[in-house]
Amino acid sequence: MTSSGQPRIQWLGRWGFMLAATGSAVGLGNIWKFPYITGEYGGGAFVLVYLACIFAVGVPVMMTEISFGRRGRGSPIDAIRRVVNESGRSSAWSLIGWMAMLCGFMVLSFYVVVAGWSFSYLWKMLSGGLAAGSVDDIAAVFGANNANPVNLGFWSTLVTLLTMVIVGKGVQEGIEKSVSWMMPGLVLMLVLLIVFGVFSGGFGEAVSFLFSFNVGSLSSEGMLAALGHAFFTLSLASGAILTYGSYLPKEASIGRTTVSVAVADTVVALMAGLAIFPVIFANGMDPGEGPGLIFMSLPLAFQAMPLGTLFGILFFLMLSMAALTSSISMVEATVSWLCDNKGMSRQSASWGTGTILWLISTLAMLSFNLGADWTLAGKTVFDWLDYLTSRWMMPLGGLGMVVVAGFVLKSELFREELGLPPLAYALWLMMVRYVSPLGILIIFVDALGVYPVSFAAHWPWLLAMLVAMAVVGEALSPRLRQALTSD
Ligand code: PFF
Numbered sequence: 001m002t003s004s005g006q007p008r009i010q011w012l013g014r015w016g017f018m019l020a021a022t023g024s025a026v027g028l029g030n031i032w033k034f035p036y037i038t039g040e041y042g043g044g045a046f047v048l049v050y051l052a053c054i055f056a057v058g059v060p061v062m063m064t065e066i067s068f069g070r071r072g073r074g075s076p077i078d079a080i081r082r083v084v085n086e087s088g089r090s091s092a093w094s095l096i097g098w099m100a101m102l103c104g105f106m107v108l109s110f111y112v113v114v115a116g117w118s119f120s121y122l123w124k125m126l127s128g129g130l131a132a133g134s135v136d137d138i139a140a141v142f143g144a145n146n147a148n149p150v151n152l153g154f155w156s157t158l159v160t161l162l163t164m165v166i167v168g169k170g171v172q173e174g175i176e177k178s179v180s181w182m183m184p185g186l187v188l189m190l191v192l193l194i195v196f197g198v199f200s201g202g203f204g205e206a207v208s209f210l211f212s213f214n215v216g217s218l219s220s221e222g223m224l225a226a227l228g229h230a231f232f233t234l235s236l237a238s239g240a241i242l243t244y245g246s247y248l249p250k251e252a253s254i255g256r257t258t259v260s261v262a263v264a265d266t267v268v269a270l271m272a273g274l275a276i277f278p279v280i281f282a283n284g285m286d287p288g289e290g291p292g293l294i295f296m297s298l299p300l301a302f303q304a305m306p307l308g309t310l311f312g313i314l315f316f317l318m319l320s321m322a323a324l325t326s327s328i329s330m331v332e333a334t335v336s337w338l339c340d341n342k343g344m345s346r347q348s349a350s351w352g353t354g355t356i357l358w359l360i361s362t363l364a365m366l367s368f369n370l371g372a373d374w375t376l377a378g379k380t381v382f383d384w385l386d387y388l389t390s391r392w393m394m395p396l397g398g399l400g401m402v403v404v405a406g407f408v409l410k411s412e413l414f415r416e417e418l419g420l421p422p423l424a425y426a427l428w429l430m431m432v433r434y435v436s437p438l439g440i441l442i443i444f445v446d447a448l449g450v451y452p453v454s455f456a457a458h459w460p461w462l463l464a465m466l467v468a469m470a471v472v473g474e475a476l477s478p479r480l481r482q483a484l485t486s487d
Pocket of ligand 1: 024025026027028029030104107232233234235236238239240241326327329330
């Protein structure tokens with residue numbers, strides 16, 4: 001029930017949540033951010049830590065978030081408060097929900113700028129603005145696109161408007177429909193680019209860059225980036241998944257849904273890597289080019305392949321749609337909170353949120369032109385929004401959630417909510433009590449540099465230590481015995 005006494009709306013159809021959660025997870029994070037940070041942090045070692053973070057931290061956190069949402073039936077703040085109160089614990093834990101809501105909002109304020117890039121490239125493809133050019137010409141197009149604040153502002157404002165229109169329309173109508181055709185379309189475009197990459201040279205180099213693992217190239221900074229990106233790409237600790245979970249019907253399986261979303265998300269990211277790096281290597285570009293990486297490389301592939309303009313149009317169309325289905329999930333928490341607590345209609349909650357968002361996103365947009373010098377510690381507004389959210393707020397929010405789920409709540413609560421068989425539940429419990437929190441803490445401590453030895457260089461020992469702690473901790477835990485002996 002919401003505070004207005006109405007039963008909370010639920011997803012339409014069996015696939016509603018699945019589609020929406022996949023739509024939220026798969027977005028610019030997979031196709032824009034994953035390749036460029038993989039390039040910056042040196043390839044294979046980063047990819048390996050990222051995959052470990054997805055499955056050892058991301059999946060358990062996602063299951064926890066969905067459970068909070070469905071059990072508490074509300075925005076992150078309300079849902080967490082209700083669930084902890086049900087166990088007789090302090091409402092102060094709902095601060096985690098506040099941080100998540102703020103985080104989703106902050107992410108969106110830089111995300112619309114990148115989504116704006118995608119829309120503007122769609123337009124360039126349609127209008128011939130990316131017609132044949134050298135590596136330098138294509139790079140110059142990206143630079144020119146950013147240099148003009150009116151142009152860039154137009155595209156990010158368009159994304160903000162579209163997001164708010166869809167969110168204002170309501171959960172079922174706005175969100176579910178597009179994902180079912182857009183996602184397969186996007187995958188098809190990536191397959192096409194990968195096939196092109198195989199024949200264009202640079203594919204072998206791309207595969208070895210992405211998958212050959214060299215321990216020496218792991219850095220503490222890279223490990224934190226991988227952890228943060230696991231949260232970012234799965235839309236965790238930003239209110240999105242939790243709020244979507246609050247619309248999930250009782251009978252749906254949280255475990256199965258989570259694993260499917262995480263696998264789909266990971267496959268799309270790896271495919272994006274396999275699509276982009278061959279172009280980078282075949283053209284002698286720098287994989288550590290930074291945020292412009294896909295916008296500087298993919299147009300080169302499209303101009304060289306048969307029917308390239310058509311495929312380019314389809315690609316940027318799908319990417320823009322993928323960005324929108326993620327954007328709408330980031331404001332859903334705030335809008336849902338305003339509707340439930342402040343008695344606002346969906347329409348006014350969306351437009352109110354959109355206005356504030358537009359102001360902050362304008363500052364982020366200006367980081368690429370007029371405000372390029374407004375820096376603090378070398379970071380622009382755009383950089384700070386990205387850095388604070390994915391490196392710190394998301395992992396901290398995730399840590400808070402697993403700690404509450406693993407140690408603060410009554411044990412039967414999530415057992416009931418997750419409905420897992422005893423062994424699977426025991427595994428989830430072990431992950432949320434030991435593996436996920438310790439993994440997050442270790443990466444934090446390492447990144448802060450307060451410990452004299454670099455953890456990154458000693459990861460096999462760390463892994464062994466984590467497993468040992470989890471096993472010993474759980475062997476001593478009456479909760480585990482209870483989980484295994486009752487069904
Ligand atoms: N997961 C999205 C992506 O990979 O593009 C980004 C995102 C969506 C982050 C929703 C946070 C969020 F709440």
